[in-house]
Amino acid sequence: MLEVIKLHKSFKKKEVLKNVSLEFKNGIYGLLGPNGAGKTTLIRCMVNLYDLNSGSIEYCGSSINGNNDLLSNIGYLPQKFGLFKELTVYENLKYFCILKKIYKSRMDDEIKNCLISVNLEDRISHKVSSLSGGMIRRLGIAQAILGHPKIIIFDEPTAGLDPEERIRFKNIVAQINKDRIIIISTHIVEDVEASCNKIIIMNEGRVLKYGSSEEIKSEANGKVYEVEKNLNADEYWYVEKSFSRNEKTFMRILSNKKENLKSLEPTIEDGYMCIVKGI
Amino acid sequence: MDIRLIYYDFKNLKTYFYVPIFIIYLFIPVLSIGMVKMYGVENSKIMIFKEVEKFIPIISMWWTTFIFREYIEGDGNELLYCINKTGKIKSFQIFIIFLCYVLHVGILFLVGNIFWDNILFEFIKTVVQCFFFTSAIYVLIYTLKSTTISFMILLIYALFSLFINSKISQVISIFGNGDILIMNIISTKSLKILFVSTILFIIGVYKNKVFY
Numbered sequence: 001m002l003e004v005i006k007l008h009k010s011f012k013k014k015e016v017l018k019n020v021s022l023e024f025k026n027g028i029y030g031l032l033g034p035n036g037a038g039k040t041t042l043i044r045c046m047v048n049l050y051d052l053n054s055g056s057i058e059y060c061g062s063s064i065n066g067n068n069d070l071l072s073n074i075g076y077l078p079q080k081f082g083l084f085k086e087l088t089v090y091e092n093l094k095y096f097c098i099l100k101k102i103y104k105s106r107m108d109d110e111i112k113n114c115l116i117s118v119n120l121e122d123r124i125s126h127k128v129s130s131l132s133g134g135m136i137r138r139l140g141i142a143q144a145i146l147g148h149p150k151i152i153i154f155d156e157p158t159a160g161l162d163p164e165e166r167i168r169f170k171n172i173v174a175q176i177n178k179d180r181i182i183i184i185s186t187h188i189v190e191d192v193e194a195s196c197n198k199i200i201i202m203n204e205g206r207v208l209k210y211g212s213s214e215e216i217k218s219e220a221n222g223k224v225y226e227v228e229k230n231l232n233a234d235e236y237w238y239v240e241k242s243f244s245r246n247e248k249t250f251m252r253i254l255s256n257k258k259e260n261l262k263s264l265e266p267t268i269e270d271g272y273m274c275i276v277k278g279i
Numbered sequence: 280m281d282i283r284l285i286y287y288d289f290k291n292l293k294t295y296f297y298v299p300i301f302i303i304y305l306f307i308p309v310l311s312i313g314m315v316k317m318y319g320v321e322n323s324k325i326m327i328f329k330e331v332e333k334f335i336p337i338i339s340m341w342w343t344t345f346i347f348r349e350y351i352e353g354d355g356n357e358l359l360y361c362i363n364k365t366g367k368i369k370s371f372q373i374f375i376i377f378l379c380y381v382l383h384v385g386i387l388f389l390v391g392n393i394f395w396d397n398i399l400f401e402f403i404k405t406v407v408q409c410f411f412f413t414s415a416i417y418v419l420i421y422t423l424k425s426t427t428i429s430f431m432i433l434l435i436y437a438l439f440s441l442f443i444n445s446k447i448s449q450v451i452s453i454f455g456n457g458d459i460l461i462m463n464i465i466s467t468k469s470l471k472i473l474f475v476s477t478i479l480f481i482i483g484v485y486k487n488k489v490f491y
Contacts, residue, residue, distance in 0.1 A: 049361040049491045068363045076361065082354035086291045095287045099362045140355065 001025050002046075002151055002181055007055035009041055016041045018205040020055070024151075024181045028173060030192025031185040032272060033202035039185040040079065042202070043155050046183075047076045059151070072100055075149035079156045081140030085129040089120060089139060092128055096143040114142040118172055134165035141172055151181045158191050170195050189269045199268075201275050209275045213268050220266035220274045225253050227261050238277055240270070254279045280371040285379075288346045288372070295345045299338045303383050307331055308390075315394075324395050332405070332454050335384055337437045339409035340416040342376050344430045351420050360491045367491070370417070370484050377413045381406055400465050404455060407469045411453050411476040412437075417483030421490050 002024040009017040017038050033039050044050045046057055048064060048071055057064050064070045084092050093111045102110055115121040118138040123131060131139065137157065144152055154173075158166045173182060173195050186192060192199055192213075199216050201209040209216060229242060229249040238254040253261075254270060256279050273279065289296055310330055314323040350359055350369060360367045388402040412433060419429035440452035453472050455464070 044357065044361075044491075047357075047361040049357055068365070071361070071363055076358060078355040078357050080354035081358075083349055083356065083358065084287065084291045084353075086293045087287060091287060091290065095284060096358075096362070098281045098283050098287075099359070099366060101363065143358070 001060060003058045004042070004046070005056050005058065007042070007045060007057065008053045009038075009045055009050060010053050016205050017045070020202075020205070020207055022200060022207060022210065024183065026179055026181055027197040028177050028182045028184065028195055030196035030199045031183055031202065032187065032189065032192055032199055034187060034276060036204075037202040038205040039187075039202055040155055041205075043076075043153050043183070043185055046151075046153060047071075047074055072147065073150045075144035075146070075152040077137075077140045077144040077152075077154045077157055079159065081143075082128070082136050086127060088125050088127055089115070089131070090124045092139065093143060093146060096146055100147045102147050110146055111142075114145050117145060117176060118142045119168070134161055134168070137161060137165065138168070138172070141169070145176055149180070151183070152176070153183045153185070155185045156187075157184060158186065158188060166191070189272050193268045201272060203276050216271040216275070217266050217268050218271065220254065220270035220279075222258075222263065223254050223256055223274055223279060224264040224266045224270045225255060225261040226264055227251050227253055238273065238279055240273060280366065282375065285372060285375050288349075288376075289342070289379075291349065292342070292345050296342070299341050299380060299383065302334055302338050303387050307334065307387060311391075320394055328398075328401050329455075331401075332408070333441055335387075335405050336408035336412050336453070337434065339377070339380050339384075340412045340430065340433060342380060343373060343413060343416050344420070344426045346372075346376060347416075347420050348426045351424055351426055357491060368484060368487055370480070370487065373413060373417050373480075373483070377410065380413075381409060384409065403465055404469050407473050407476070408453055411472050411479070414476040414479035414483060418479050418486055421483060421486035424490075 004020055004022040007017050007020040008015070020038075020042060031039050031042070041050065045052055046064070048066070052065070059070050059073065062070060064074070084095060087095065090111060093114065094107060097107045097110060111124075112121065115124060118141050120135060120138050120142060123135065128136065128139065141154070141157070144154070158169055161169065170191075173184070176182070184192060184196065197212065199209075199211065199213055200207055201216070209219065227237075227250065229251055236255050236257050237251075240252045240254060242249055242251050244250070252264065254273055254277070256274075307330075311323075311327045314327050314330070317323070318326065347369070350356055353359075384405060385402070388398055388405070391398050415433055416429055419432060420426050423429050423432075436451075437454075440448050440454050455468075
């Protein structure tokens with residue numbers, strides 16, 4: 001079990017993480033929040049990139065801070081990945097095998113298995129610079145799963161990917177999730193909806209909600225309405241989106257006041273917006 | 280820190296790897312042969328070392344600059360600092376790159392030793408100058424978080440010291456500008472440069488530590 005205990009992190013006077021406490025057991029976790037919510041900072045604390053101001057991060061009861069054995073159990077894919085573009089895919093992964101101190105005799109098998117997992121085995125001798133953006137991201141996933149880490153953290157893994165690559169990413173995650181903690185940080189709600197067992201919603205350095213997708217959805221129960229656009233907007237309404245139907249324009253709104261309007265089934269996105277906007 | 284990583288770091292440089300090799304094994308020998316032909320073996324010695332000084336120390340930061348482009352500006356560079364705790368400080372990598380360069384410079388001086396006597400002092404002076412540039416680039420890349428700007432700053436410093444004849448340039452210059460080297464110069468000027476370089480290297484380690 002991975003535990004984040006009363007974590008505080010500041011950069012000079014700016015407090016980025018405020019008393020964050022979380023628990024992760026085997027499964028897939030979605031870390032949702034708007035830009036600047038503190039997701040990347042939390043992840044960077046988890047991978048020991050940042051020193052903590054206070055609190056601790058423990059895996060099976062031991063602090064991960066400076067513990068190389070525990071750190072080697074964490075696979076990490078940063079927001080951007082594109083290192084060593086002049087090396088081949090094989091050499092690139094070998095570099096990470098050396099960094100992760102994987103035994104020389106196991107390296108080739110590890111690399112092959114990881115490339116099969118991400119469907120890049122036919123590109124093993126290609127230069128990284130010749131790969132497409134989606135393939136480079138898959139190579140990033142391959143380096144994250146090298147050495148069978150017990151914890152895998154993906155930071156904004158689908159940002160900038162086309163729909164096909166996003167589906168492929170979800171399939172890879174579904175394939176590799178056995179006996180592991182997988183944390184996916186994103187601000188794209190639909191990415192976590194399909195694949196995550198638990199969702200953590202963060203904003204302004206705090207954890208606002210921790211629960212299943214049903215629990216997140218239930219936050220918007222009785223708060224989602226559809227109205228015609230020519231109706232005068234109430235100041236309490238939060239307009240999620242506008243759309244056209246039968247040559248009329250409608251709005252999907254969130255409101256915590258009981259409205260005499262057409263009520264809608266909430267989605268996870270509605271729940272997320274209610275939590276983040278405090279509706 | 281595994282030495283195999285440096286092999287891949289060098290491999291990733293592609294054609295950039297060959298620039299110092301070209302300077303050391305082709306440009307400087309050709310330049311030296313030309314001067315020897317013009318002025319004779321003994322008369323050309325000081326002039327050759329004066330010219331060598333314009334290239335060898337500056338080029339010592341070439342490999343460091345281009346290898347560390349990945350570590351400083353590469354997409355996902357944080358991976359190179361978080362996989363294991365000991366991998367965060369890159370001073371050993373910097374030192375190995377410096378040693379590789381010194382090895383090549385050593386070969387050049389070894390060949391020079393066939394033609395001229397007592398070039399050991401020149402070699403020591405050059406190694407100290409190379410160490411200065413290596414340490415300075417180490418500090419600058421981790422302070423400015425840009426390898427290009429760091430390289431340009433040191434290049435401007437070198438050009439200013441070598442080609443601008445002013446009181447300031449004489450004070451801050453680490454170059455000998457054709458001085459005949461004797462033990463006294465080595466034990467004063469070079470020792471001072473070595474001291475400053477060591478301080479810079481230590482600052483570089485600190486800046487590296489707080490980079491993430």
